[in-house]
Amino acid sequence: MLLNRESSGKRWRIRPDGLGKVTGRLAYLTDMSAAGMLYGRVLRSPYPHALILSICTEKAQQLEGVHAVLTHLDVPGLNRYGIAHQDQPVFCENKVRYVGDAVAAVAAETAELAEYALTLIEVDYELLPIVDDAELALLQDAPLLHPQGNLLHRSQFNRGQLGSGFAACTHIVEDTYFTPRQMHTYMETEGGLFVPEEDGRLTVYSPTQHGFMDRLQLSRITAMKQERIRIVSSPIGGSFGGKDELNVQPYGALLALKTNRPVKLHHSRWESVRAGLKRHPMKISMKTGTDASGHLLAHQVRIIADTGAYATLGAEVLNFAVEHVLGPYRYDHVKVDGYSVYTNNGMSGEFRGFGGNQAIFALEGQLDRLAEKLGMDPWELRRMNMRMPDDPGPFGQPIVVTEGAMQVWNAAEASGLWQERGMPNREEEREPWIKVGIGSAFTMHGGGLGVGIPDPAGGRLLLAADGCIEAIFGYEEFGQGLLATLALMLIEQFGLAESDIRMIIGDTDLVPDSGSTTASRATSMMWKTLQNLKAPFTSQLLERAAELLGKSADKLAMGAGGIYETAGDSLLLTYKELAEAKGERISCSTAFQFPTSDTPRTGAHFLYTYAAVVVKVEINQLTGRVRVLDQYHAVAAGPVMNPQGFLGQIEGGSSMALGFAITEDAVMQQGQYMTKNLDTYLVPTIVEHRGTVSVEPIEHLPHGDSFGPRGIGEVGSVTLAPAIAAAIHQAVGIRVTKLPIEPELLQNDCAFAFAEEAVSKR
Amino acid sequence: MSKHEMLGAPRGAEQSELACTINGEEMKLEVAGARRLLSVLRDDLALTGTKRSCEIGRCGACMVLVDGKPINACLTMAYQCAGKQITTIEGIGAADGGMDPVQRAFLEEGGFQCGYCTPGMIISVKALLDRSPDPSEEEVEEALSGNICRCTGYGGIKRAAQRAIEWRREAP
Numbered sequence: 032m033l034l035n036r037e038s039s040g041k042r043w044r045i046r047p048d049g050l051g052k053v054t055g056r057l058a059y060l061t062d063m064s065a066a067g068m069l070y071g072r073v074l075r076s077p078y079p080h081a082l083i084l085s086i087c088t089e090k091a092q093q094l095e096g097v098h099a100v101l102t103h104l105d106v107p108g109l110n111r112y113g114i115a116h117q118d119q120p121v122f123c124e125n126k127v128r129y130v131g132d133a134v135a136a137v138a139a140e141t142a143e144l145a146e147y148a149l150t151l152i153e154v155d156y157e158l159l160p161i162v163d164d165a166e167l168a169l170l171q172d173a174p175l176l177h178p179q180g181n182l183l184h185r186s187q188f189n190r191g192q193l194g195s196g197f198a199a200c201t202h203i204v205e206d207t208y209f210t211p212r213q214m215h216t217y218m219e220t221e222g223g224l225f226v227p228e229e230d231g232r233l234t235v236y237s238p239t240q241h242g243f244m245d246r247l248q249l250s251r252i253t254a255m256k257q258e259r260i261r262i263v264s265s266p267i268g269g270s271f272g273g274k275d276e277l278n279v280q281p282y283g284a285l286l287a288l289k290t291n292r293p294v295k296l297h298h299s300r301w302e303s304v305r306a307g308l309k310r311h312p313m314k315i316s317m318k319t320g321t322d323a324s325g326h327l328l329a330h331q332v333r334i335i336a337d338t339g340a341y342a343t344l345g346a347e348v349l350n351f352a353v354e355h356v357l358g359p360y361r362y363d364h365v366k367v368d369g370y371s372v373y374t375n376n377g378m379s380g381e382f383r384g385f386g387g388n389q390a391i392f393a394l395e396g397q398l399d400r401l402a403e404k405l406g407m408d409p410w411e412l413r414r415m416n417m418r419m420p421d422d423p424g425p426f427g428q429p430i431v432v433t434e435g436a437m438q439v440w441n442a443a444e445a446s447g448l449w450q451e452r453g454m455p456n457r458e459e460e461r462e463p464w465i466k467v468g469i470g471s472a473f474t475m476h477g478g479g480l481g482v483g484i485p486d487p488a489g490g491r492l493l494l495a496a497d498g499c500i501e502a503i504f505g506y507e508e509f510g511q512g513l514l515a516t517l518a519l520m521l522i523e524q525f526g527l528a529e530s531d532i533r534m535i536i537g538d539t540d541l542v543p544d545s546g547s548t549t550a551s552r553a554t555s556m557m558w559k560t561l562q563n564l565k566a567p568f569t570s571q572l573l574e575r576a577a578e579l580l581g582k583s584a585d586k587l588a589m590g591a592g593g594i595y596e597t598a599g600d601s602l603l604l605t606y607k608e609l610a611e612a613k614g615e616r617i618s619c620s621t622a623f624q625f626p627t628s629d630t631p632r633t634g635a636h637f638l639y640t641y642a643a644v645v646v647k648v649e650i651n652q653l654t655g656r657v658r659v660l661d662q663y664h665a666v667a668a669g670p671v672m673n674p675q676g677f678l679g680q681i682e683g684g685s686s687m688a689l690g691f692a693i694t695e696d697a698v699m700q701q702g703q704y705m706t707k708n709l710d711t712y713l714v715p716t717i718v719e720h721r722g723t724v725s726v727e728p729i730e731h732l733p734h735g736d737s738f739g740p741r742g743i744g745e746v747g748s749v750t751l752a753p754a755i756a757a758a759i760h761q762a763v764g765i766r767v768t769k770l771p772i773e774p775e776l777l778q779n780d781c782a783f784a785f786a787e788e789a790v791s792k793r
Numbered sequence: 794m795s796k797h798e799m800l801g802a803p804r805g806a807e808q809s810e811l812a813c814t815i816n817g818e819e820m821k822l823e824v825a826g827a828r829r830l831l832s833v834l835r836d837d838l839a840l841t842g843t844k845r846s847c848e849i850g851r852c853g854a855c856m857v858l859v860d861g862k863p864i865n866a867c868l869t870m871a872y873q874c875a876g877k878q879i880t881t882i883e884g885i886g887a888a889d890g891g892m893d894p895v896q897r898a899f900l901e902e903g904g905f906q907c908g909y910c911t912p913g914m915i916i917s918v919k920a921l922l923d924r925s926p927d928p929s930e931e932e933v934e935e936a937l938s939g940n941i942c943r944c945t946g947y948g949g950i951k952r953a954a955q956r957a958i959e960w961r962r963e964a965p
Contacts, residue, residue, distance in 0.1 A: 036902070036952075045900055052908030053896040053915060055842020055882030062841035216943050218846045218854055218909040268844070268909030269943050300847045510907025510944045675903040679945055683906060686946030709851040709941065717937045720947045 034726045039674035046515040046675070047534070048266065048508060059268050060236040061222035065293035068224070069098055071279075071286045072145040072296075074135040074152050075306060076127035079163070079375035079702025080174070081156040083125050088135060090151040096140040097148045099289040106285065108254035112277050114244060116342035118177070121252055121281040127156070128176055128340035129375055130703060131306035138286040138294050161702045165337040165372040166314065176340065176373040183338050184346035184371040186353045188426060196329030196364025200320030203329075204400040208317070208393035209769040211696035212337075213310035213687075215382060216714050217509075219268020221307065222297030225283035232259050233284060238267035240275040240507055241547035242539045252281050253288060260284075265537030267509035271687070272381035273308050274509070275549055276343050301707050308380030309697050311336040311348055311371075315356065315393040325405050327362045327416045332393075334369035336379070336386070343380035345371040347484070350634035351477065352386035357425035358394045359436045359475040359641070360416045375702040383684065385550065387476050387749045388691060392770065395472040395753030399760065409757065410449070410471055414440055418475075420733065424639070425475075428482075428630035431738055435641030435667035436475060438729045442665035443471055443643035448725070449663070451647070452761075462789065464652040464782035467660070470757025472750045473643035477636025478551040478742040479625035484634065487546045488556035489622035492568045496616075498607025499533040500525070504560070505545035506553045507537050511744055512676030513548070517557055519673050524561055525569070528591035531606055543620060551640065551742025552625055554672055558739045563621040571617045576604050579612055626738065640741040641667040641729075644685075644750040647722075648758040652782030655774025657693050657759065660722040662751065667729040668741040677743060681726045684747025690715045692752040693771050813874045815840075816884030824871045831855045831866035834881060842882035842912045846941075853940030856913035857881045863920040865939075882912035885919060895919045895957045904953030906944030914940050918954050926961055933958075 036043045051057030088100040103110050103122035110124070111117040123132050135152050139145035162168045168181040175181060197203060223237025233255065239245045242262035250257040267274065279296040287294040298306070318331040334352055338345030349371040356367055382388075398416075402409035417436045424430035443449055452469040461467070480486040490504040502521055508514050514534055521532050535541050545556065569589055576594040577584035580603055588597045593605035609617075628637040645663040650656070664681050671677045694713040698705040706712040732738075756767040765776060811824045815838065824833055831848070834840045834857070843866055844854035850865040857866050858880040886893045895918045898904065905911040914937065921928055921936035928936070933954050942950060 043903075046903065048908070049900045049903075049905070052905050052911050053899045054886065054892065055840075055912040057908065058841060059909065061845075062835070064836075064839070216941075218844070218852065218907065218941065218943055220846065267907060269907040271943070297845070300849075510905075510909075512906065675949075679903055679906055679949055682946035682948035683944045684946075687943075689946075708849050709847045710849055714941055714943060715946075716941060717947045717950065718934050720951075721934075724946065724948055 032727070034671070034674055034678045034728055042519065042674050044515065044519060044675065046512060047518050048514050057266060059219055059266055060224065060238055060263065061219055061297045063224040063236050064295060065224060065226055068293040068295050069138040069140060069286070069290055070142040070145045071283055071294045072137050072149050073133050073282050074149045076123070076130055076132040076134060078127060078156055078158055079130050080159040080161050081127050082159060083123060083127065083134065084155040084157055086134060087153040091137060091148040094144070094148050094151060096144045097137060098292065099138045099286050100148065100152065101136045101285055101289060102134065105289065106252060109251040112248045112252060112281060113342055114276055115344055115347060119341035129377060131378060132340065133282065136282040136286055138290050161375045163374055163376055163699065163702050165335050165374050168372045168374050169370065176375065181373045182370060183342050183373055184349055186349050186369040188353055188365065188367040190427065191364030193329055193331055193364050193366045197320050199322065200328050201323040202401060202404045203318060203320035204397055204404060205318040206396065206400065206768055208315045208396060210313050210389040210392060211691065211770055212312045212377060212699065213382065213691050213695050214304065214697045214712055215271045215273030215308065217269030217271060217273055220298040220300055220303040221274060221278040223279060223283055224293060224295050225287035226293045227287050227291050232261060233288060234261045234263065235280060235284060236263045237280050237283065238270065238274050238509070239264045240270055240509065240549050242507070242537060243505060243544040244547065245277060245280055246539050248277055249280055249284050253284055262539045263537060265508045267507060270509040271383045272549065275381050275547065276308060278307065300709065304697065304704055304707055308343060308378050308382065310382040310388070311338060311345065311379040311386065313352065313389040315389060317393055317397050319397040319401060321401055321405065325407055325412050325415050327360055329364040330362045332356045332367040336369065336371045337374050337376055338371045339374060339376050339378040341378060343378060345379060347634060348381065348386040352390040354425050354477065354635065355387040355390035356394050358391065359418045359473070361418060361422065376699050377697060377704065381549065383687060384745045384749045387745065388688070388752065391472070391474045391749050392752045396756060396768070399757050400766065410444060413473060424628065424635065426630065426632045426635045428628040428632055428635045430628055430637055430639065431736065432733050433639060434733055435639065438667045438731070439473055439641045439643035439665040442727055442729060443473065443645050443663065446645055446663045448645040448647060448661055463785040466650045466652060466762040467647065468758040468760070468762025469645065469647045470754045470761055471643065471645045472753035472757060474750045475639040475641050476746045476749055478555060478638045478640060479636060480550050481634040481636050482627045482630055482632055486625035487544060487622065488560065488625055489543055489545050489620065490557065490560040491543055491618065491620035492564050493616060493618035494572065494606060494610050495533065496610055498605060498610045500527060500531050500606060501533045501535055503535045503542050504557060505536070505542040506557070507548040511680060512673055513553055516554055516673040516676050520558060520561055524565060526590045531592060543622065546625070551744040551746065554740055555638070555742050556625065558672065559623070560621055562739070564619045568619040571619065572609065575612060575614060575617060576609055580604060638738055638741055640743060640746045642746045642750050644754040646751060646754040646758050648755055648762065650759060650762050650777050652763070652777060652779035653786055655777040657755065657772055657777065658721060659689060659755065662724045664725065664747065665727045665729060666743060666746060668743045668746070669732050670730045670740050671728045672740050677728060678726050680743050681747035682724050684745065685724060685751045686715050686720065688748045688751035689719060691770060692755045696771050809872065811871055811875055813876060814878045816880060826872060828871045829867060830869040830871050830874055833871045834866060840881050840883050844909055844912060853913040853917060854910050856916040856940065858916055858920060861920065861923060863917050882915060885915060893919060894960050895922065898953040898957035898960065902949055902953040902956050904945070904949040910940060910942045914942065914950055918957060922957060922961060927958060
């Protein structure tokens with residue numbers, strides 16, 4: 032059944048954070064200010080690669096109204112940060128490696144003055160040769176960005192004998208796929224407020240996906256104990272992976288500590304573009320072969336990922352791509368060789384889909400090319416080769432039994448949009464230069480961080496003194512609807528009314544470390560936490576109520592507003608009365624790890640979400656522009672926790688994939704961004720979103736599955752691009768290998784002749 | 794050394810008086826000549842519902858109504874607002890503190906996720922419905938083409954706009 036307001040019934044609820052958002056009353060962390068606050072600004076390198084010969088801050092220091100000018104000499108602790116590898120300098124000491132590299136920072140009484148002070152800092156650079164091509168960066172004579180070389184990480188996977196595998200193939204296709212440097216383009220740019228407290232602690236109000244990770248990193252940089260730092264991290268005006276690494280926090284924290292005044296930093300869009308993370312551009316070469324009947328035999332892949340100047344999560348993204356270039360298919364002979372490479376280009380890092388987007392575009396392209404060679408329906412080729420419910424995962428690792436692949440395949444096959452493909456194409460209704468095609472693609476997408484990476488989870492429930500039941504989690508709300516999902520789960524699983532609930536997230540002073548809000552994991556982990564807490568928390572409440580009421584606990588039940596007699600409808604005791612009763616505070620907590628596969632392969636996943644997309648596109652052969660007319664998404668992720676959120680995540684993810692496919696590219700030349708703002712970096716607008724988006728959740732899980740809902744935060748963003756490529760091929764016979772799709776590729780001289788003829792007839 | 798002695802120091806700092814109406818309240822503000830409306834609203838008046846994002850008039854996050862027309866506050870100099878009626882998201886809604894139907898439609902349809910574009914979106918829909926009570930789908934598209942949302946894929950926004958239109962049809 033398609034997901035919408037009507038089919039969701041009462042579960043379609045107003046979000047708890049909605050009122051503040053539609054009235055503008057909700058203060059984002061970049062909206063905050065404080066009395067006596069200073070404004071921070073960061074001086075960044077104008078050059079992609081240069082030695083720093085000297086830095087002179089004297090003139091800036093002397094400027095009236097400037098309270099601090101900091102360089103690497105002012106970092107009390109570790110002058111490096113990074114979630115996985117701490118290799119990014121807070122302030123560069125002797126070398127800059129990209130145009131966002133920070134050299135100094137200023138705090139001044141006005142933003143204008145801080146900006147002006149930056150111009151008075153004199154930095155003497157000696158330019159170095161620029162490495163702006165990841166492939167060339169691997170050559171032996173390439174200039175070195177880091178002493179250890181330009182290779183950040185190599186990830187390989189081998190199974191079978193590739194040579195004999197290809198020798199047995201009847202059909203082999205080979206192609207190379209290129210994907211763009213996509214930008215997160217969260218509407219709220221990075222920023223925040225940094226407040227030194229009277230007791231010497233530091234409070235950081237700055238968006239992040241993992242407050243505790245920020246706290247750890249800031250403690251290393253400032254040489255303060257972690258407990259002396261408080262991170263307030265929600266609400267967030269969008270992140271999509273882009274605010275997981277530190278961005279403004281080191282500068283805000285150091286300036287606030289130095290001046291002992293609150294400091295506000297808020298990036299301009301251009302600052303956000305140059306300093307912020309992007310999706311890794313990848314070059315993926317694939318050679319794939321089948322036997323005469325279409326069974327996949329051999330698959331060879333080479334991935335080159337441009338990770339930019341510093342590591343961030345480049346190694347982990349590459350590992351994910353290596354897993355997902357294998358996909359939900361069976362092959363005997365596989366060889367994948369991936370390289371994540373340092374360059375002087377913009378920083379690449381974590382981004383919704385985490386390397387899956389690039390991998391799936393390439394892999395699904397191969398399947399389509401093979402189907403064409405075989406003269407076979409591309410969807411049927413996928414069915415023939417897809418994994419079975421008990422099959423191991425892409426690396427041969429044990430994974431949870433899942434029927435997801437076949438479920439989404441069947442759903443897409445049965446969808447009206449896919450059925451339309453066989454119907455007569457009503458050419459006569461369109462201008463002759465408009466062509467329409469239908470395409471499809473599918474995938475499995477891992478959730479959680481995977482084997483070998485700490486992936487803690489958990490949370491706490493407690494009955495507060497005012498009778499509210501507090502749900503306390505270390506997760507962050509960046510728009511995905513986490514609070515709404517949590518509220519709905521508490522209402523449905525505990526029988527609570529909305530007014531009984533208080534949700535506390537995003538404040539390291541108040542919440543347990545529940546791990547990062549990333550990798551499509553938070554809903555799964557909140558659900559599991561509530562499963563763990565339900566019995567102990569409920570029984571504590573009911574036992575306390577039983578004492579007060581003089582009744583047996585097994586005759587009582589939790590409900591809206593308080594405790595009810597199981598047999599009747601009358602409210603016997605409110606939660607407030609229960610909270611006021613004598614005794615220890617009723618509280619339960621749980622801590623566990625995201626489930627992982629029993630394999631030594633780092634990053635391998637255990638839980639997967641499956642998705643299939645069918646898309647109908649229109650190509651204007653005069654302009655070469657592609658317009659998506661209709662989309663159908665089948666998503667097998669277990670029970671839907673929050674219908675509005677589920678629909679919104681798939682629609683929103685697909686919008687990001689649309690941009691990835693047709694317009695978005697942070698273009699760089701010689702290590703400089705050519706696309707500095709949203710006038711040249713084009714994200715989809717409402718006009719690009721004609722037509723319908725149908726979302727069909729497949730909620731059925733295999734019998735005995737104890738893992739509950741799988742994450743859907745990323746899966747909507749990974750499968751649309753290859754489906755669009757397939758639809759384009761169906762319409763005009765052209766294979767797309769490079770994203771975003773270049774209109775020139777789809778322009779057609781014959782179409783111009785048609786157009787001229789049409790015009791002359793009028 | 795004073796900042797004014799230094800070559801290239803920030804200019805346009807001379808203050809002048811700006812008289813305008815903001816959210817129904819007549820105001821006289823001392824504003825430097827180079828200030829933009831966005832900065833006056835957010836930094837001086839703490840009306841932070843108007844959001845800062847691209848600052849080149851492309852994304853619509855800072856949209857406000859000036860004499861009923863939707864404009865980008867990032868592209869509007871404060872002095873250009875002399876004598877004008879400015880309505881920000883904080884000024885949308887019934888006088889009794891209730892919501893405008895457009896706001897309610899966004900709330901009920903889930904026409905937002907992170908919510909950072911939402912004030913601008915609501916301003917644009919409100920302006921559209923005020924000038925064209927029963928717009929076509931194309932008109933809605935055109936009216937919202939200057940507002941970027943990165944979260945929703947516009948699905949919820951389109952549903953919210955449609956719902957607001959239906960409500961107006963039912964109870965003009």
